[in-house]
Amino acid sequence: MPELPEVETIRIGLATLITGKQILHVASNNQKSFPNSQPDIDQFLLNSSVLNVRRRGKVLIIELSSQYSLIIHLKMTGQLVFSGDGVHFGAGHPNASLVGNLPDSSTRAVLTFEDRSKLFFNDQRKFGWMRLVPTIEIENIDFFKKMGPELLSKQFGPTDFKSRLMRRPRSSIKAVLLDQTIVAGIGNIYADESLWGAKIHPQTLVQDLSPVNIKHLYSSIIEVLSLSINKGGSTDKNYIDAEGRKGSYLSFAKVFRREGLACPRCGTLIRKIRVAGRGTHVCENCQKLN
């Protein structure tokens, strides 16, 4: 569920909360979530401190002073929640009811910093993972090597977008937007929202898109992602930011999770269909199939 805007929101929060802090202790109760048997951990995680927090696509990268980095993929239900000075999760915190007391049954790993503040890696469905890798090797890791360009990068524009899409001309545009090797960061929510914004049916084959379609889609994606980052991302069920806050983007969504409601543009009832194996929200009046 965390897509680019959610991960970016977490990154911004984490950067201010943990940059400069030294890691004293790490605990994991699930080898898939975080294999804490790695010999590297004692040497390169403990007693190292956080240099910065970066993002690549939907992946967080916590760079450490040891020249190692923690790479974190939250997948569907992962959360990173910080608890420490100035940020309290207990009685009186406005989000206490959302976060509850930690650790809880979904906590898979906990980092403890030198000031006793903690970072909880919660993940109900155990799809997410955290790995310790040498910083210099990050770009050689397979999924980073295969990952498409950053949509919000200044070096990335509509022409690049078009040439990336054309790598999969015979697939539906929705499947291609979800493919992280084409462009990085879009998931189900923002695929549906940007396609609605560009008035393109999700099942349209890439080769059937007009140049104008592609231009509109590019603008729509940038607009939707930027708006969502400004709203702190989307909260459906599990997403919260590093301080335990929900995002408000979903209240701005035009089609996602709005099946049976009126399309804000034309009033036609929004339908939920299945495209590329995913639940897909569409206004079949605005978004006509070519």
Place this chain on the structure above:
DNA sequence: CACTTGACCTGTCCGC
């Protein structure tokens, strides 16, 4: 080779 589907998980919701 290009593309689609199923598995990985667990909590929630719906229908009987």
Place this chain on the structure above:
DNA sequence: TGCGGACAGGTCAAGT
């Protein structure tokens, strides 16, 4: 009320 099954969606392996 209880229970089985569908569903949620990011990614990779397996299947067509």
